Amino acid sequence: MIKYDHSIDQLKQQLDQLAQVSAALEPTPEQREHYIQQLSQYAHDFIDHLHERISFKKGDPTPGSLTINETGQPFEQLLVTYAKEVEQYGIKPASGGHLGYIPGGGLYASSLGDYLADVTNEYAGIYFGSPGAVTLEEELLHWMKKVFGFPREAMGNLTSGGSIANLIALTAARDKYKVKSERIANSVIYLSPQVHHCVTKAIRIIGLEDVQIRYVNLDDRFRLDAQHLETLIEADKAAGLQPFLVIASAGTTDTGAVDPLEAIGHIAQKHQLWYHIDGAYGGFFILVDDKKPLFKGVELADSLVIDPHKSLFLPYGTGAVLIKDKEALMHSNHYTANYMQDTIDDSVPISPAEVSPELTKHFRGLRMWLPLQLHGLAPFVACLEEKLVLTDYFRKCLEQEGFKIGPTPDLSVSYFWLPADDISTQNRMNEQLMERIHQDGSVFLSSTSLDGMFVIRMAILAFRTKQRTIDKAMEMILRAKIELGF
Numbered sequence: 001m002i003k004y005d006h007s008i009d010q011l012k013q014q015l016d017q018l019a020q021v022s023a024a025l026e027p028t029p030e031q032r033e034h035y036i037q038q039l040s041q042y043a044h045d046f047i048d049h050l051h052e053r054i055s056f057k058k059g060d061p062t063p064g065s066l067t068i069n070e071t072g073q074p075f076e077q078l079l080v081t082y083a084k085e086v087e088q089y090g091i092k093p094a095s096g097g098h099l100g101y102i103p104g105g106g107l108y109a110s111s112l113g114d115y116l117a118d119v120t121n122e123y124a125g126i127y128f129g130s131p132g133a134v135t136l137e138e139e140l141l142h143w144m145k146k147v148f149g150f151p152r153e154a155m156g157n158l159t160s161g162g163s164i165a166n167l168i169a170l171t172a173a174r175d176k177y178k179v180k181s182e183r184i185a186n187s188v189i190y191l192s193p194q195v196h197h198c199v200t201k202a203i204r205i206i207g208l209e210d211v212q213i214r215y216v217n218l219d220d221r222f223r224l225d226a227q228h229l230e231t232l233i234e235a236d237k238a239a240g241l242q243p244f245l246v247i248a249s250a251g252t253t254d255t256g257a258v259d260p261l262e263a264i265g266h267i268a269q270k271h272q273l274w275y276h277i278d279g280a281y282g283g284f285f286i287l288v289d290d291k292k293p294l295f296k297g298v299e300l301a302d303s304l305v306i307d308p309h310k311s312l313f314l315p316y317g318t319g320a321v322l323i324k325d326k327e328a329l330m331h332s333n334h335y336t337a338n339y340m341q342d343t344i345d346d347s348v349p350i351s352p353a354e355v356s357p358e359l360t361k362h363f364r365g366l367r368m369w370l371p372l373q374l375h376g377l378a379p380f381v382a383c384l385e386e387k388l389v390l391t392d393y394f395r396k397c398l399e400q401e402g403f404k405i406g407p408t409p410d411l412s413v414s415y416f417w418l419p420a421d422d423i424s425t426q427n428r429m430n431e432q433l434m435e436r437i438h439q440d441g442s443v444f445l446s447s448t449s450l451d452g453m454f455v456i457r458m459a460i461l462a463f464r465t466k467q468r469t470i471d472k473a474m475e476m477i478l479r480a481k482i483e484l485g486f
C-alpha cells in the first residue's frame, strides 16, 4: 500500500521491493533471445507448412482456454495455446487457399516492421513526437498520390483499414458541403447498390442516416450506369434537392467491378458533387499496365480509399485515404488543446492526428514502408499480375469441367455455378456444393446471390495463391461434385 508519511529511506526501500517484482516486464537479453527463437521457429513452421494445410476449419476455442490467468505462464505454453485455440480454426488469411471474401495476405517483412515499430514504439500521431515516423508515413502517402495521379499537395492518412478510411473521406465530404441539421433531409448521396457495406455504416455513423440515398442502376456487369446517375442528379436538382456526393468503386467486393470512373468524374465535376472512390479492394491493380485504362479518371476523385492490407498483401491493419480538400478534411479532425501547445509548429508537416479521429496510434507505416523498400516494387506488380492470370486460369479450368462462369471480370473476383434446367434446382445444387466445399476446407471459397441466382465466388488476391492452389481448388470442387452425385 502506498503510504504518504514515509521517510526518503523508507521510500527507497519500498521502491527496491517494487522494482524487483516489476522487473519481469523487462526481460533480460537471454530471455529475449529465448522468446524470439521460439517465436521464429513457430513462424517458420507456420509459413513452411501453410500450403499443406486446409484453409478453412470450423471449430470453436475450448471454453475458458483463453481466459486471463492473472499469474504468469511460460512462453512455450502460451504458444501452444495460441496454436490450438486461435490459429487452428476459422479462415486462414495468411494461406494462399483463402479465395473467399477479399483475401488478406501477411507479408513476412511487414511483421518485421511491426516488431521494430513495437520495440521502438515511435509516436506516429504527431510530428513533434516522432518527426521520422510521421515523415515516413507521409512519404508513403506521397507515393500513393503519385500512383493514383493525385496532386502532391493532397492530404492523406494511413488508417486501420478501408472502413475507417471511408469514414474519414465521407466526413470530409459532409463538412465541405455543410450537410447538417436542416440540410440533411434535402441532401442527396448517389451510390451503387454494390457499394461496400462499410460505406453505408459510415453514412450512419456521421449522422447522415436521414439524407436522400439514390441507388444508381447497374449495367449487365454490375458497373454503375453513368447516364442514369446524371438523370437522377438532374431530377433531384429540378425537385429542389441538394445533390452533394457520389460514391464509385474501383473494384466492388462482390464481383470486382470497376465503375466507369472517368465518366462519373465528369458528371461530378459538372454538377459540383464531391466524388469519392472506394478502391479498397481493387486500387493497387492500377500498377499493372494492362489494367491502367480501367482506372482512368481515378485522379478526378476528391477522395480515394485504398487498402494496402488487401491489394498490397500487408497483414491486416493498414488502410489509406487520400483527400484533396485540406480544409474539409481538417474541419472535424483538427483540434488544439492546451496540453498540446508544445506540439504546434506551422513549419512542419501536418500530423496524422489532425486529419484522423485517432490521436495515439500504431506506427502502421513501417509495416508498409519496410516491405516496399526491402523488395522494391517489381515483385508486388508481378504478384498482382499473377493474380489476374490465375483468375483466368481458374475460370478456364471450371469451364472445361462443365461449370458456367460469370462474365470476364474487370479484376480478380469472379463467380461460377453448376447449371441446371430451373433456377430453384440450380440454386439448391450450388448451395449444397458450397456447403460441401466449406466442410472440405482445402481451399476457402464464398458465395453470393446475383439477381436471385446463387453463385460460388472466387476472390484471388492473396500473395501466396499460386497455380498449385488453383489445382487444389479444382480437385476439391470436383470431389464435392462427385460426392453429391451431381
Ligand SMILES: *Cc1c(COP(=O)(O)O)cnc(C)c1O
Pocket: 102, 160, 161, 162, 163, 164, 196, 198, 249, 251, 252, 253, 278, 279, 280, 281, 282, 307, 319
Ligand atoms: C474490404 C473493403 C472495405 C472495408 O475495408 P476494411 O479494411 O475491411 O475495413 C471497403 N470497401 C471495399 C471495396 C472493400 O473490399
